Amino acid sequence: MSPYSTRVYPIPMIAEPNVSTPGSEKQVLLILPRMHGFFSLVFQAVGQAYLAEKAGQSPVVYFNRRCLYWSDAGYNGARNVWEYFFEPLSDITIDHLFPIEKGVREGYSVDEFAHLSSGTRVVATNRYPFVIEYKSPIGVCFERRFVNRLLNKYLIFKPSIPDKASIPDKVDDYCRAHFQSRPILGVHYRGVEKLSGREKDELISRRAPDLKEFYFREMRRYMRKHPSARIFVATDSEQFLGEAAAAFGRAVFFREATRLKKEEEVVGLHFSEQAKLNGPRLAEEVLLDALLLARTDFLIHGISNVSNAALFFSPQLRHTDIEVRYGRTKVYLRREFYRLMKRWSPGIARQVERLENFIRF
Numbered sequence: 410m411s412p413y414s415t416r417v418y419p420i421p422m423i424a425e426p427n428v429s430t431p432g433s434e435k436q437v438l439l440i441l442p443r444m445h446g447f448f449s450l451v452f453q454a455v456g457q458a459y460l461a462e463k464a465g466q467s468p469v470v471y472f473n474r475r476c477l478y479w480s481d482a483g484y485n486g487a488r489n490v491w492e493y494f495f496e497p498l499s500d501i502t503i504d505h506l507f508p509i510e511k512g513v514r515e516g517y518s519v520d521e522f523a524h525l526s527s528g529t530r531v532v533a534t535n536r537y538p539f540v541i542e543y544k545s546p547i548g549v550c551f552e553r554r555f556v557n558r559l560l561n562k563y564l565i566f567k568p569s570i571p572d573k574a575s576i577p578d579k580v581d582d583y584c585r586a587h588f589q590s591r592p593i594l595g596v597h598y599r600g601v602e603k604l605s606g607r608e609k610d611e612l613i614s615r616r617a618p619d620l621k622e623f624y625f626r627e628m629r630r631y632m633r634k635h636p637s638a639r640i641f642v643a644t645d646s647e648q649f650l651g652e653a654a655a656a657f658g659r660a661v662f663f664r665e666a667t668r669l670k671k672e673e674e675v676v677g678l679h680f681s682e683q684a685k686l687n688g689p690r691l692a693e694e695v696l697l698d699a700l701l702l703a704r705t706d707f708l709i710h711g712i713s714n715v716s717n718a719a720l721f722f723s724p725q726l727r728h729t730d731i732e733v734r735y736g737r738t739k740v741y742l743r744r745e746f747y748r749l750m751k752r753w754s755p756g757i758a759r760q761v762e763r764l765e766n767f768i769r770f
Contacts, residue, residue, distance in 0.1 A: 437501055438466040439526070441519045441535040442476035442490065446679045447695045448714035449537070450476065454491060455563045456540030458498050466532070467499040469506065473515045477679050478688035485567060485689075488515065493689055494576055494696060496565040506531060541721070553724035560721055576693070580700045587662060588704060592638040594631050595705030596653070597698070597716040598624055600646040600669055600678075620711060621649060623735040625656060627709045632657065641705055643698035643715070645669050645678040664701070666694040 438461040440454050454470045461468040472490035473479065484493040488511065489503065507514055507525065517525075522533035541556050569575040574582070598621070632638060640661045642653050647668045654661045667683045667690065683691065695715055702708055702719035708728040710716030720726055751758035 436464075436466045436530045436532060437506065438464075438468050439503075439506070439522060439531055439533040440468060440470045441522060441533060442472040443535050443537070444475070444477055446677075446714055447478060447692045448699065448718045450478075450490075451564070451718070452541040452714065453535075453537045454498075455559050456538040457534065457536075458563045459540050459559055460538055467501050469501050469503060470495075470498055471503045473517065475516075475518060476688075478692040480687070480689050485573070486570070490689075490692070492567070493692065494567060496567060498563060553721055556721040557724045576696060576700070579697060580704070583664070583697075583701060584704050587639075587641070592635045592707075593705040594628065594635070594638050594640045595702040595708040595710075595719070596624065596628060596640060596642045596644075597702055597708065597710040597713060597719070598642070598644040598646060598649045599711060599713045599715070600644070600649070620731050620735055621652070623731050624649075624709060624711075625653075627729050627731065627734075628653070628657065631707060631709070632660070638706075641701060643702055647671070664694070664697065666698070667691055 438457060440457045442450055443453065445453075450472065454468075458468040458470075470489070470491040474481075476490045478490050478493075484490075487493050491497075503514070507522075519533055519535040522531075525531075526533050541552070541559070566576045569578055628640060632640075638660065640653065640657055642650055642661055642663045643666075644650050644663075645668055648671045650661075650663060650668065667678065667687075669678055669681060673681060678691065699715050699718040700722060702710075702716065703722035703726060705719075705726070708716065708719060708726055709731065710719075710728060711731045716728075720728060
């Protein structure tokens with residue numbers, strides 16, 4: 410059956426959700442998954458947690474098998490995709506809220522949780538909130554410090570366990586081994602899937618079937634200014650990685666990760682067969698790539714939540730957005746307009762920022 414099916418499964422006869430303890434005085438916001446990429450889910454959870462806190466609610470993130478990165482075997486001792494990598498956002502657990510058979514609960518949709526929660530203090534949602542909205546008129550230019558504060562507050566990585574290092578430890582180890590003594594250019598390239606999606610409809614103009622040639626143009630420009638630099642490439646495309654290595658030789662380095670052949674790219678990595686077979690591994694690879702890109706000295710990127718995550722993790726990171734410079738999308742041109750406004754008149758830019766924050770929050 411399609412993962413997008415809206416069929417409602419039979420719901421066992423159980424008591425209403427248990428909200429007596431802990432946090433019985435608060436409404437509980439149950440944050441459920443969508444069939445989207447990893448950082449779209451992260452931004453969804455963090456944004457909803459922020460709104461929940463403002464509303465006096467207790468956030469509970471539960472990403473069950475309706476999440477693309479789910480594994481029946483669990484991961485890192487958890488059976489909740491959020492808790493594969495991050496600590497819970499409150500003391501309230503899904504076991505406490507819904508003390509029913511795990512195998513049944515793990516398949517529930519947002520509609521089924523909403524049905525179970527009807528008339529209680531539990532509110533179930535899988536909506537993406539416009540808190541971390543990188544396509545807003547203000548865009549990344551103004552939001553990066555704000556979102557960075559949210560990520561630092563709500564993304565608490567799970568600590569190391571025996572025989573398995575934590576995500577921050579893995580990032581530190583990789584940087585010590587590869588990011589020392591030279592400038593590091595980060596490049597994030599997402600395969601051609603995006604050309605068949607919504608973003609294609611928003612293009613004002615393109616100068617090529619895809620923008621790959623412009624990535625190489627910007628990479629050469631950086632290397633001319635920094636001849637000793639190395640290039641860290643994060644991509645889901647086998648072809649792009651091979652072409653980058655051929656063009657820049659030993660300057661290119663990368664993490665071993667799951668990638669797609671040219672003919673597979675249109676599907677997208679998180680909808681691929683590899684994701685079905687090993688979702689947790691893909692999620693960890695994406696998470697590590699974004700954190701490593703955030704440690705580089707300069708980032709070349711296009712439309713992707715992964716590159717936006719890197720910019721949010723590192724608000725001061727300088728970057729070139731290929732879509733702004735060469736792709737000419739409506740939303741990205743709007744972002745560039747506000748970036749220039751901030752440069753020309755910081756006072757007006759701050760007023761616009763305050764106005765947008767007031768409207769949105």
